[in-house]
Amino acid sequence: MSIVRPSDADALPFGSTVYQRVHERLRADILAGRIAPGARLKIQDLANQYGLSHMPVREALQQLQGEGLVVLAPNRGATVRRMNAQFVRNIFAIREALEGYLTRQAAGLLDAAGIGALRRIQAEMRRAPGRDPALIARLNRAFHRTVEVATGNDEAIRLLDLHSDLIAALRARFGYRRGRLQVVLREHDALIDALERGDAEAAGALHDQHIRGARDDMLQAMAEADAAT
Amino acid sequence: MSIVRPSDADALPFGSTVYQRVHERLRADILAGRIAPGARLKIQDLANQYGLSHMPVREALQQLQGEGLVVLAPNRGATVRRMNAQFVRNIFAIREALEGYLTRQAAGLLDAAGIGALRRIQAEMRRAPGRDPALIARLNRAFHRTVEVATGNDEAIRLLDLHSDLIAALRARFGYRRGRLQVVLREHDALIDALERGDAEAAGALHDQHIRGARDDMLQAMAEADAAT
């Protein structure tokens, strides 16, 4: 033990540069709820914790701000973004508008391979053990992403990916309500059918209803958690 | 002549911190087309130019990446984002979906003050001297933003603001085609009328058509500029 290691630098995930690893670590901690919304993120503390100087930590925080996970006030420092009911309504409205548009478009574009991929994700979701909210949220995003990829609109997909991270953070915190998973599976099945027969109108309507259901489920889960405290 | 100033630090715009000022300056230069898409941004050069050390410049570049104006590759440096026809189609599709959704929603929500604000922006656009594309693009964004504010969806407005900056950069480069301004004014007038009588369906249809026209105008302006070289 002559060699002294930085405290727990080996706890940092992979990535070629230091600020990337810090970024990934913080991101994972926030998305998993290990760092709570509203929590103050002090550069010095984090740097000590990871055994680094402060600049790479600072960079990681800037990146996270770009993704909307962190709020950075000049000369004041960083906090994890707070998400209230209004915020949830706003981002689900964005999903409804944008994802709905892409879903309608995809109805004419998805080939047999795409439909097969959707059915495989459904099968995986049915097997999801113990209804782990993080896993379900991830599979749900994979499902919708598969639909969206058929449109070739990479910019839109990038925006929706950012939002899905925020939603994943909320699901990790509040979970799904009882019976929600069954509803999701049923609605996804109906959506696959509409997409397969190229019915854009039906697919769009099913999607809109699906998103409004997801939004209401989350708002209620949040309200229940609120009432419990 | 005795006092040596950092080269042109006084050319940096206002802002409380140094990285903010660098950020604003680079952003303005990119949006105005003074720095071309695809151009390499070297930290050292910029730092020398502004008479600063490199770290604040680096931070500014990170911020710009978050806004989508710059692409940052680890260990490779920064370049101004390239925008091709496919990219333009993608971001206009996003505008159509998202802004269209908000416009439909706003039909029931805009009050007399809001309608008045829209008419004032129209008057200003009619007075716009020499059809300066940057000014017109700014007023156009102000118009649509006024509609969107009525919905209270700040997240969506933030996304659209980011995109409008990218579109402004393209307009600064390629301009509007002849006669486009007249069409825009006419379509805006019709949209105001629909919003005033609370006709969400008509407002939405007018908006969709408006955006598709804007997209085609830009694609043609780009194609003409391409053919000219």
Added chain:
DNA sequence: AAGTGGTCTAGACCACCTT
């Protein structure tokens, strides 16, 4: 008025590209 913590500087380090 002191303390905390974010910001900026200077320089060393190191990854990647070129020869």
Added chain:
DNA sequence: AGGTGGTCTAGACCACTTA
């Protein structure tokens, strides 16, 4: 192998907060 340029460290500086 050398050069260019991005990344990381250490410490000084300075804005904002608390008493």
